[in-house]
Amino acid sequence: MSINHDYVGREYPRTTAYQVSREKIAEFARSIGSQNPACLSYEAARGFGYPDVVAPTTFAVIIAQRAEAQYIEDPQARVDFSRVVHADERFSYSRPIFAGDNLVTVLHVERIVERGGLAMVTTRCDIYAQGSDADEHVVTVRSTLAVRGEES
């Protein structure tokens, strides 16, 4: 069964909050070879005027991929993960992610385009920090997966 086009335009309910921790930021920063002291040290982060340690740009992929799983792991969506290749990724920030943020995500299936035996599936995750008054937009993550057709 090929990919289900009925999902285009679908918006998922807001996820439960992901709480960002200092240790997870430090672990992620080390794993990509970041040399930014403000990702590792609270004192260095305060020196920049941040509320707490700051996450590298691509840290948001952790939160985005959790949200994307709602769609990709839905059998009705018919995304065959064994045939998936990551095609592109984009992060558009309003402000950095800091330790202590409680981040909620709204997932959208933006587009499915089939060409040359490939289905290109683009999702968008709008990620917000929960606030006492209103939620604040932090980053939007766009991701495109290329799914090979069964005969190719």
Added chain:
Amino acid sequence: MSEMPQLAGSVPEFDSLELRAVVAQRTYAVERSTLVRYAGASGDFNPIHWSDHIATNVGLDSVIAHGMHTMGAATSVVEDWVTDQRAILDSQTRFARPIPVPHDGETSVDVTATVGLLDADKRQARIDLTVVNEGNKVLAKAQVLVQLR
């Protein structure tokens, strides 16, 4: 992005930049343990990044690096250059070729960050990343939009 973020004094000044100038470079090594660490840190446990058996079953020659590890490592070169994470407005890439990672030893990746476009009104620059492994460009259209002072 409606207003200019407040930036630390260590952020490079817009007027110091020249089009096509190289602003940062880094070479890093990738070995299997790099991918295991990244899998744990990111939560991406796709077995093509740690099992030769599964990687070859899906038609790859060997285990390959996570595309997002490559994007993260390359973007961090720009992050370390601008010093202040508030200066990173946007980062995007296409994944052009995989990085095969040998079972033993390591493979080397060269990252070069170049000024691709300058916007004097906004004091912003597009930094273009060239990321090369074994003579192949592994990322395409790898661009980071930064706010400068």
